Amino acid sequence: MSWLSNRDREVSSEDSNVLRDQRVEKLQSIREDGVEPYPYTFNRTREIADILEEFDGDLEEETKNHEKLAGRMVGFRDMGKACFLDLKDGSGELQGYTNVDLLGEDDYELLQALDIGDFIGVTGPIFVTNRGELSVKVKGFQLLSKSLMPLPEKWHGLKDVEKRYRQRYLDLLVNDEVKETFVARSKLISSFRRQLDDEGFLEVETPLMQPAAGGATAEPFVTHHNALEQDLYLRIAPELYLKRLVIGGMERVYELGKNFRNEGVSTEHNPEFTTVEIYQAYADYEDAMNLTERLIARGTEDAVGTSKLDVNGETLDLRPPWDRTSIVESVEKATGTSDLSETSAAELKSFAEEEGLDLPEEGDLSWGETVEFLFEEYVEDDLFQPTFITDFPTDVSPLAKTKRDGDRQLTERFEVFVGGLEVGNAFTELNDPLEQRERFSGQEDGETKDEDFLAALEYGMPPTAGIGIGLDRLLMAITGSDSIREVILFPAMRRKDE
RNA sequence: AGGUCCCUAGCUCAACCGGCAGAGCACUCGGCUCUUAACCGAGGGGUUUCGGGUUCAAGUCCCGAGGGACCUACCA
Missing domain, CATH: 3.30.930.10 (Bira Bifunctional Protein; Domain 2)
Known part of the structure; x- marks a missing residue:
């Protein structure tokens, strides 16, 4: 880690908080259990949108094909020995279902320990739950990338505009x-x-x-x-x-x-x-x-x-x-005037002053600048x-x-x-x-x-x-x-x- | 650049006239084998943007700084 500058170290330690510390500890314990939290690749067979499209509407019984899907876990509903998770990839979102019998105790325990925001790859058939939601039955999964920072809450989203622009990745997510x-x-x-x-x-x-x-x-x-x-x-x-x-x-x-x-x-x-x-x-x-x-x-x-x-x-x-309208015509129409082309800059200016408009102070406006000014005042905002x-x-x-x-x-x-x-x-x-x-x-x-x-x-x-x-x-x-x-x-x- | 408003937990928001800084989600622990904002119980988490001041007491009032939003000006 010698290539990390001191500044980076300081920033990362300043940024630390309880939630992050917890996740770093979790990361270490996952490693100690022999699971690599940042593997190099995962060969997915489909994108989620593709699944959603294919089984749009009806799916009688679970598919014989096992799909390999990958994405970020954005929801997790734990029911003890069974659970549901929401998997989001670049194309869409799909629910996953699994339980201790499908995964075995060790894998199931690891899954329960994962956090919202972690990337996982899952393998299993597509089916529809009793409540009628298209899902993937997770018969195997792999941690693809451990996240250390908690995602903004999913329900309310991220509203703080400053944070949305500075951390656009969260906004997009x-x-x-x-x-x-x-x-x-x-x-x-x-x-x-x-x-x-x-x-x-x-x-x-x-x-x-x-x-x-x-x-x-x-x-x-x-x-x-x-x-x-x-x-x-x-x-x-x-x-x-x-x-x-x-x-x-x-x-x-x-x-x-x-x-x-x-x-x-x-x-x-x-x-x-x-x-x-x-x-x-x-x-x-x-x-x-x-x-x-x-x-x-x-x-x-x-x-x-x-x-x-x-x-x-x-x-x-x-x-x-x-619609095509000349600027002179548009101003004449909006102000109820006529013969704008024959009107001098000085006359236009006094017209504007009579109307109570604040003309730009510096310098004498030319005829064209005054026409443009009147256009901006009277016409521009009404163009839809x-x-x-x-x-x-x-x-x-x-x-x-x-x-x-x-x-x-x-x-x-x-x-x-x-x-x-x-x-x-x-x-x-x-x-x-x-x-x-x-x-x-x-x-x-x-x-x-x-x-x-x-x-x-x-x-x-x-x-x-x-x-x-x-x-x-x-x-x-x-x-x-x-x-x-x-x-x-x-x-x-x-x-x-x- | 000038004016007005905003900044509270990871996120969304409360906190009355200045009186112990809170909730939901997220997180941790326990329970639950078809839930979907899952649910039930318990818990941890705060330099209230930062620095001063007034006060017995400041998230709250005053001054300053930082950042943001909107309006005005320059511009597309």
């Missing part, structure tokens, strides 16, 4: 719906990959550590590369690299992965979050809307089994086509059914192409809302290198200028549509989760020193 959420997450992600692959998109990987953090307006995390003697930023978006690939002739690419933003955490924000960004040459934002609808509707169906969801008592219907909000103002959309009808005030950009959450952002990409350079310089403290990207653009980028979808947010919407932490296995937590 005792709260079945938590596991279901993360299974849905996995299915959603694989569905996106499958769909994009099927439509001829190529999955690529671009730098997570970038010399300039671009593609969005957000505070980056800074790190330092010693040998290169330079600071690097954890990416806030993969956008500018993916466009370089389109310039390089990769006409359909996507990247599914994490972004990092050094900003506040909230029910909708985690410092690292997962997006899929998709770029398609010779497509525009109309195509992007169609693709977004398909991806999300199908992804949801693959993840949770339906695209008509019940979210907190309301039906969220994700089947295309979705999937909706595309289109044609964002140019001054809040530095990477999007302006409208093809010549309106320089607006861009071909949309944000997509599902269940009231902003889950995506997309546009017809600005591919005029000179205009792009100008738009960057017009930004005050927003977009970091990526000179290398601007240089790449000058070699020519085809007409292209780009989409970004926030997978954490989307998962929140389709699982009805009220916090992003419920859909991230290990959400950001402040370090807790003991």
Whole structure:
């Protein structure tokens, strides 16, 4: 044990308590009896879900086949010379029955001495108890791994959210719906990959550590590369690299992965979050809307089994086509105003003040920023059914192409809302290198200028549509989760020193 | 970063106006050969998040620290 650091020793002794001490003693006595508490393997024949499925409903008499099942013992009902146990594996839970005649006295005594939380392998036929519960008749068993710490109580589960996030393994173990959420997450992600692959998109990987953090307006995390003697930023978006690939002739690419933003955490924000960004040459934002609808509707169906969801008592219907409304129109409708496009920023501002809204203090808001502000105040919270909000103002959309009808005030950009959450952002990409350079310089403290990207653009980028979808947010919407932490296995937590 | 609230046994929760820190499950011992939150009897288990203060007396009141939740701000 010399490789154990002193710190580990201290921690393990500090963690000790009566219940743990009891189990350590039990572990030793099991060893002394010649039973290895941590054997290397166990060849199970079936998973529990498989058994449950096969004998769903009726089973007249016990099976001739003996199954070998393995899992964690999560319940134990001792009746002296007979007992019942609940065995849980990754697929499901099955009751086991045995008695002293089936096991013999020595083995039976060992079984009685085991704790809830221990892993065991059992062998025996499948049968139905007098009370009608499908069970395995345990004619032999083997201890597969001794647990030293007691599991949270099964009936009430684990509720303390801090403990649930810090010790997610316990949360997954005792709260079945938590596991279901993360299974849905996995299915959603694989569905996106499958769909994009099927439509001829190529999955690529671009730098997570970038010399300039671009593609969005957000505070980056800074790190330092010693040998290169330079600071690097954890990416806030993969956008500018993916466009370089389109310039390089990769006409359909996507990247599914994490972004990092050094900003506040909230029910909708985690410092690292997962997006899929998709770029398609010779497509525009109309195509992007169609693709977004398909991806999300199908992804949801693959993840949770339906695209008509019940979210907190309301039906969220994700089947295309979705509502498409321009941001200006949505604000006009919600505020009962008109001719927003002809109204100056100053007039909008005084309108907002008359309505008693608190405008952001610093700096003068541009026309576009004011429109966006009014949208957030009046419209955003009421969006529940999937909706595309289109044609964002140019001054809040530095990477999007302006409208093809010549309106320089607006861009071909949309944000997509599902269940009231902003889950995506997309546009017809600005591919005029000179205009792009100008738009960057017009930004005050927003977009970091990526000179290398601007240089790449000058070699020519085809007409292209780009989409970004926030997978954490989307998962929140389709699982009805009220916090992003419920859909991230290990959400950001402040370090807790003991 | 600011505001409000929370932290009691392994887990879920009690403890009135400041008066001996409790229950259920889990654990230990005894009983019980078809139970299912098994049941019956007995028992062990606490630095009440941590550090100060007020008081004859603090889980409870006051101050500070740590962690968490929610709201606001930045953002997706």
